[in-house]
Amino acid sequence: xxxxxxDKAIGETRLDRNTQGIIGKxxxxxxxxxxxxxxxxxxxxxxxxxxxxxxxxxxAPIGRGAIKSVDTSKAESAPGVLAVISGxxxxxxxxxxxxxxxxxxxxxxxxxxxxLAIVIAESFEAARHASHLVTADYEPKQGRYDxxxxxxxxxxxxxxxxxxxxxxxxxxxxxxxEVQFDETYTTPSYHAAAMEPHxxxxxxxxxxxxxxxxCQLLExxxxxxxxxxxxxxxxxxxxxxxxxxxxxxKLGIGPDAVFASLGAMTVGKPVKIALTRQNVFQQTSRRGExxxxxxxxxxxxxxxxxxxxxxDTTNSPGNGFFEPSGISSVxxxxxxxxxxxxxIVETDALMTSAVRAxxxxxxxxxTESALDELADRLGIDPIDLRRMNEPxxxxxxxTPFSSRMLLECIEEGAGRFGWxxxxxxxxxxxxGEWLIGMGMSSASxxxxxxxxxxxxxxxxDGRATVRTSMTDIGTGTYTILQQIAAEMLGLPLDQxxxxxxxxxxxxxxxxxxxxxxxxxxxxxxxxxxxxxxxLAKRLDVDAETxxxxxxxxxxxxxxxxxxxxxxxxxxTVLGQIEPGKTDEETHQASYGAHFAEVAVNVVTGxxxxxRLLTVGAAGRILNHKTATSQCYGGQIWGIGYALEEELVIDxxxxxxxxxxxxEYHVPVHADVPKLxxxxxxxxxxxxxxxxxxxIGELAIAGVGAAINNAIYNATGxxxxxxxxxxxxxxxxxxxxxxxxx
Amino acid sequence: xxxLTINGEEHRLDVDPRTxxxxxxxxxxxxxxxxxxxxxxxCGACTMLVNGRRINSCLTLAVMHEGDEITTVEGLGxxxxxxxxxxxFLEHDGFQCGYCTPGQVVSAVGMLGEVADGWPSNASKxxxxxxxxxxxxxxxxxxxxxxRCSAYPNIVDAIETAxxxxxxxx
Numbered sequence: 001x002x003x004x005x006x007d008k009a010i011g012e013t014r015l016d017r018n019t020q021g022i023i024g025k026x027x028x029x030x031x032x033x034x035x036x037x038x039x040x041x042x043x044x045x046x047x048x049x050x051x052x053x054x055x056x057x058x059x060a061p062i063g064r065g066a067i068k069s070v071d072t073s074k075a076e077s078a079p080g081v082l083a084v085i086s087g088x089x090x091x092x093x094x095x096x097x098x099x100x101x102x103x104x105x106x107x108x109x110x111x112x113x114x115x116l117a118i119v120i121a122e123s124f125e126a127a128r129h130a131s132h133l134v135t136a137d138y139e140p141k142q143g144r145y146d147x148x149x150x151x152x153x154x155x156x157x158x159x160x161x162x163x164x165x166x167x168x169x170x171x172x173x174x175x176x177x178e179v180q181f182d183e184t185y186t187t188p189s190y191h192a193a194a195m196e197p198h199x200x201x202x203x204x205x206x207x208x209x210x211x212x213x214x215c216q217l218l219e220x221x222x223x224x225x226x227x228x229x230x231x232x233x234x235x236x237x238x239x240x241x242x243x244x245x246x247x248x249x250k251l252g253i254g255p256d257a258v259f260a261s262l263g264a265m266t267v268g269k270p271v272k273i274a275l276t277r278q279n280v281f282q283q284t285s286r287r288g289e290x291x292x293x294x295x296x297x298x299x300x301x302x303x304x305x306x307x308x309x310x311x312d313t314t315n316s317p318g319n320g321f322f323e324p325s326g327i328s329s330v331x332x333x334x335x336x337x338x339x340x341x342x343x344i345v346e347t348d349a350l351m352t353s354a355v356r357a358x359x360x361x362x363x364x365x366x367t368e369s370a371l372d373e374l375a376d377r378l379g380i381d382p383i384d385l386r387r388m389n390e391p392x393x394x395x396x397x398x399t400p401f402s403s404r405m406l407l408e409c410i411e412e413g414a415g416r417f418g419w420x421x422x423x424x425x426x427x428x429x430x431x432g433e434w435l436i437g438m439g440m441s442s443a444s445x446x447x448x449x450x451x452x453x454x455x456x457x458x459x460x461d462g463r464a465t466v467r468t469s470m471t472d473i474g475t476g477t478y479t480i481l482q483q484i485a486a487e488m489l490g491l492p493l494d495q496x497x498x499x500x501x502x503x504x505x506x507x508x509x510x511x512x513x514x515x516x517x518x519x520x521x522x523x524x525x526x527x528x529x530x531x532x533x534x535l536a537k538r539l540d541v542d543a544e545t546x547x548x549x550x551x552x553x554x555x556x557x558x559x560x561x562x563x564x565x566x567x568x569x570x571x572t573v574l575g576q577i578e579p580g581k582t583d584e585e586t587h588q589a590s591y592g593a594h595f596a597e598v599a600v601n602v603v604t605g606x607x608x609x610x611r612l613l614t615v616g617a618a619g620r621i622l623n624h625k626t627a628t629s630q631c632y633g634g635q636i637w638g639i640g641y642a643l644e645e646e647l648v649i650d651x652x653x654x655x656x657x658x659x660x661x662x663e664y665h666v667p668v669h670a671d672v673p674k675l676x677x678x679x680x681x682x683x684x685x686x687x688x689x690x691x692x693x694x695i696g697e698l699a700i701a702g703v704g705a706a707i708n709n710a711i712y713n714a715t716g717x718x719x720x721x722x723x724x725x726x727x728x729x730x731x732x733x734x735x736x737x738x739x740x741x
Numbered sequence: 742x743x744x745l746t747i748n749g750e751e752h753r754l755d756v757d758p759r760t761x762x763x764x765x766x767x768x769x770x771x772x773x774x775x776x777x778x779x780x781x782x783x784c785g786a787c788t789m790l791v792n793g794r795r796i797n798s799c800l801t802l803a804v805m806h807e808g809d810e811i812t813t814v815e816g817l818g819x820x821x822x823x824x825x826x827x828x829x830f831l832e833h834d835g836f837q838c839g840y841c842t843p844g845q846v847v848s849a850v851g852m853l854g855e856v857a858d859g860w861p862s863n864a865s866k867x868x869x870x871x872x873x874x875x876x877x878x879x880x881x882x883x884x885x886x887x888x889r890c891s892a893y894p895n896i897v898d899a900i901e902t903a904x905x906x907x908x909x910x911x
Contacts, residue, residue, distance in 0.1 A: 026834075028831050028832065028834075029831070029834065029836075031839075032830075032831040032836075033820035033821070033823065033827075033831060034820060034839075035836055035839030035842050036823065036827040036828075036830045036831050036835075036836065036839075036842055036843075036846060037774070037814060037815065037817070037818055037819050037820055037823060037827055038773070038774020038775065038813065038814035038815050038842075038843040039774065039815070039819065039820060040839055041773065042773075042776075042840060044767075044773075044777075045767070045773035048767075048771045048773055049771045054768075123757055123760075123768075124760075124764060124768060125757045125759040125760060125764075126757075129759075192889075193889050194838070194840075194889055195776070195778045195784065195786055195838065195840040195841045195887065195888070195889050195890075196776070196778070196838070196840040197777070197778065197779075242838075242839065243838060244776070244838045244839070244840025244841075245837075245838040245840060245889050245890055246838075247889070274777065276780060277778070277779040277780065277781065277783075277784075473838060474836075474837030474838030474839065474890045475837070476837070625834050626834065626837075628834075629834045629837055629890075629892060629895060630837075632891055632892065632893070632894050632895070633837065633890050633891040633892070635891075636891035636893060637891065660779060660781060660783060661778070661779045661781075661783040661784045661887060662781065662783040666887060666889060667891065667893075668884040668885075668887060668893075669879070669880040669881070669883040669884045669886070669893050669896070669897070670880045670881050670884040672880070672891070672893045672894065674876065674894060674897075675894050
């Protein structure tokens with residue numbers, strides 16, 4: 001196996017030479033024809049036409065309590081019912097991403113609508129009907145549901161970051177600062193709301209279990225399934241070739257994966273379970289609500305001298321994961337004396353876990369609004385304030401940045417957007433009923449490279465097939481892996497196939513944390529290098545002197561088709577990437593800037609986003625089309641977080657009041673104007689052999705704050721409690737509309 | 742026993758009266774292209790054309806559709822022979838995960854038919870004399886189809902491109 005450890009910066013590679021002209025190009029998605037024609041097979045759709053049974057989850061209708069008894073007899077005698085499964089193997093919810101197993105119910109109800117039992121029946125309709133016939137006796141307990149009440153406070157795990165990061169003496173520096181900025185921002189709970197509900201099909205042959213499930217991280221997910229049913233992991237195979245959106249909610253298995261498996265092992269035929277949309281809300285995971293105190297000490301001229309970002313967030317008993325709102329604060333903002341800290345307020349609502357850009361997505365709603373407020377108080381342009389406070393090294397520990405194009409992104413965006421035309425004084429630009437304003441924010445997302453492997457097989461006719469257990473959750477993995485292999489091996493795109501989403505394939509990083517393209521892509525790069533070495537060996541030349549193009553090897557004045565080199569024999573090579581010293585020696589992140597123009601209606605308080613521009617720098621862009629689409633996704637999530645999304649939790653019992661897609665408002669077509677995305681040329685040679693960085697979560701970081709800042713510029717009203725809905729603006733808007741209109 | 746006519750093909754089916762048209766296709770006929778996102782008519786992933794009109798197939802029972810002409814995403818085109826709307830979605834990257842895509846594609850085809858028939862929308866300036874297919878009209882008329890990956894800008898571009906080559910629903 002060819003292994004590359006990222007111990008030093010990468011030099012010039014075949015990707016830089018771009019001989020085949022494929023890397024970076026916005027080619028159509030590899031699996032696109034299957035998706036647009038309805039032929040891509042998502043988890044639930046496997047084993048169509050076979051004799052299968054259907055499962056339906058019974059939710060517990062209380063918030064917290066002990067389960068005294070469960071009566072399944074009526075359900076068991078209902079027509080078509082094959083089995084009712086209850087007891088201690090039932091899972092509470094999804095698994096945490098990296099946990100060895102999901103939590104089980106252990107005779108208790110830990111949150112509202114927690115799974116209580118599973119009905120398995122011959123049809124979906126029979127299972128659904130019988131689910132209403134299962135009854136239980138509970139001994140209710142008092143639950144804790146309000147984060148702001150701070151009933152139980154505890155320290156989080158060091159995952160996904162150290163919860164407390166301190167340097168110097170913040171309190172002393174802040175007390176002595178010329179200007180003291182101290183405001184608190186709140187963000188509600190959010191739901192990933194992927195369009196495909198969590199779903200699984202399981203088949204048991206008496207010895208081995210095969211599961212098709214909608215999962216992002218197959219290597220850990222297959223272990224979580226095995227643990228859930230009590231099998232050795234070698235007996236379980238997990239498939240997830242197409243995933244209908246994840247956004248973090250499928251990093252750990254959904255409870256359906258274990259329920260379908262238990263069902264199949266009980267009734268002796270394959271079992272399908274898709275969670276209802278309501279149960280996806282109540283039984284998987286969510287993003288924790290936050291209360292964030294942001295403090296800047298500064299000089300009157302605007303030089304930031306000290307900085308604190310302290311977050312209260314939440315999780316349920318036994319869960320150490322926390323929404324790391326300060327993840328960007330650690331390296332983005334200066335201040336010699338600093339404190340970035342997080343606390344878990346334990347509650348008895350559904351567990352919280354990672355949702356798209358855990359940390360940045362909530363933290364930068366606060367910090368990037370705070371910077372705008374600070375600029376306003378100091379009478380400085382928000383861009384000048386950022387320019388004045390751009391650190392040269394990571395302010396937390398003085399490590400150098402591998403690359404940091406934040407100011408370039410801001411300058412580029414300001415020019416393109418016409419920032420100079422921004423109203424200097426808030427609330428002064430008006431078009432009839434509409435107040436107009438502009439706002440901006442910075443964007444950053446910590447980069448990470450994970451261990452990942454892939455194989456490439458070159459068949460005797462010279463075609464290549466890439467295989468890895470990697471997933472494509474809509475991010476474009478199939479396509480960029482095809483492009484990397486084609487560019488490296490000098491093959492036309494249609495000569496490269498990609499197989500993903502199967503634990504029988506080489507172990508991969510999976511999709512999460514924007515590490516997928518860099519990690520899985522690098523493993524394909526490394527495997528391709530091994531393939532080139534094999535070809536060179538057969539030609540008896542030095543690999544470095546070999547040029548590969550259009551299925552031919554060119555060495556000196558010889559040009560030989562691959563099929564001729566292979567002489568009827570296939571070659572298979574394995575490549576693996578591992579993070580190394582560059583990760584410790586440099587600080588790596590993607591950067592960007594957002595610019596928003598909004599119109600706020602003085603009569604209704606409605607905000608319309610008129611224009612939105614994101615400029616990003618994320619190292620080498622592997623496919624301009626799919627990378628741009630990722631950024632649109634981030635921008636639109638930003639619109640949702642700024643204006644619409646809020647998972648409302650009933651503080652009496654933990655019920656998610658708006659647990660469906662009619663009441664949990666994600667942006668729709670009509671909420672979204674034409675968007676602009678600009679990606680700057682950059683190579684981060686410390687980040688990976690591809691010289692690329694993560695992009696999927698960059699564009700959501702800060703964008704909601706840019707919209708909030710534009711609302712302030714339009715109206716003069718500052719809202720610190722997201723989302724910025726009409727009711728929070730209306731009472732402070734001008735009441736002269738009757739005469740002005 | 743009922744007979745459903747889907748994509749021009751007749752299917753004889755012994756179906757539970759509680760079975761939705763969507764589940765009849767997905768669970769009983771092997772037509773899994775239409776997606777279930779919410780089962781409550783809130784997301785549009787299950788959109789089908791029934792006698793040329795777009796509907797949420799999760800909100801209607803299979804037994805109500807004997808004799809209807811039903812079109813699903815599979816009936817519009819297939820790899821190698823895509824419908825112009827499907828080809829435009831591919832070219833403009835009007836999808837990411839692909840789960841809402843069949844619904845978006847079918848809905849867009851139905852929507853173009855509604856515009857061609859002169860139906861106004863909330864975005865129309867004139868309620869009597871038909872509407873021009875603007876970006877604003879497309880966004881208004883497609884708002885019943887959610888896309889959490891948020892491919893909306895590309896979907897609008899795809900529909901504009903396809904509108905130039907398709908004037909009639911399938």
